[in-house]
Amino acid sequence: METPKISGAVAAAIAAAVVVAAMATTPAAAQNSPQDFVDLHNAARGVEGVGEVVWDDAVAAYAENYAAERAGDCALIHSGSWEKAGYGENLFGGSAGGEWTAADAVNMWVGEKDLYDYDSNSCLGSWDSCLHYTQVMWSRTTAIGCARVECDGGGVFITCNYNPAGNFQGERPFERGLTLSA
Template identity: 30%
Template sequence: MKVIFLLCFVIAFVHSSFVRFSSFTELIDSESFGQFTATGQQGIVDAHNNLKSSIAKGTYVAKGTQQKPGANLRKIKWDNTVATSAQNYANTCPTGHSKGSGYGENLYWSWTSGTPSALDSYGPKASASWESEFQSYGWTSNTLDTATFNSGIGHATQMAWANTYAIGCGVKNCGPDATKNNMIKIAVVCQYNTPGNYINQPIYQEGATCSACPSPTKCESATGLCA
């Protein structure tokens, strides 16, 4: 089975969705919802929390550079309301970012000439693709200035954003794509609350692991995250 991951498309659309200058808040609900099963949802949540945990503990290495530990990284939970929004947008088989959702957003596309894998598998694949930006482009500044954002790590920084506490994702088998020799297209949309990627803001607060957890969260010693 031949699979093609066109990450350049993902990167090309990063600018339209991620640069933020104000904040949004929503209530969270961790019950299962959407096209991803509970197993698929957990895989996505785990991928995000594993990244945030390694950053919080000061063990994360991005292209050879070990990052400083984080004091305020919040643990991610699945949110049905966010998942509804993400699934609704995934159902449109998008070619670019949504507008006006109030959430942060990461997109991922995969094309295959054979039978697609189970849809649940695409959540972790998407998460790994986004995180790989840190390995491909490095992470040289903890402040998301314009240069850092434009370096190509916008999906990874949304995954790592300290204040983001909720995620919901959708997936859609879009069928044959005439622009890609009728290969089967799979679209993944993940949306985030609160959004990350505020220009000139820190991605996380450097300091002793989970030493500055925002109220009402508390330090979860096993992960180093604020939960």
């Protein structure tokens, strides 16, 4: 039996259809789900044996409401989540023209790992240079909720809230060698 041949025009049409189908699920939509945020946090936490976090719809609602408030200016101003709800908070801002996904935000926060000195339990450089990392890694945090909005003037604003909050002065975010579970 002979293999069917596809004309150049048919092959081009198939290729165009594949491209259109791939574009229907943009990276921004496909990589910002609750599970994406949870998986990224848990991957970072797993490196140090820190227990996993789960998605919490109430925490996410708080994040979504605040992100909606910030969509007009996308200023990286904290919401006051600790005072209002007892949540910790990390913020991320991405400039216009980028897709900016959950991975960009979480990787930036986790990238502060090199600025955290476990032995002295302090940030290197300025006192707050590693606090995004320590919040991600805070072992008593068991739930997160995150939100992403596209800014009116371009760019992206991402916020994650943490329950319970971390970053208590004098306390380590985690103990090395312990494996905790959520």
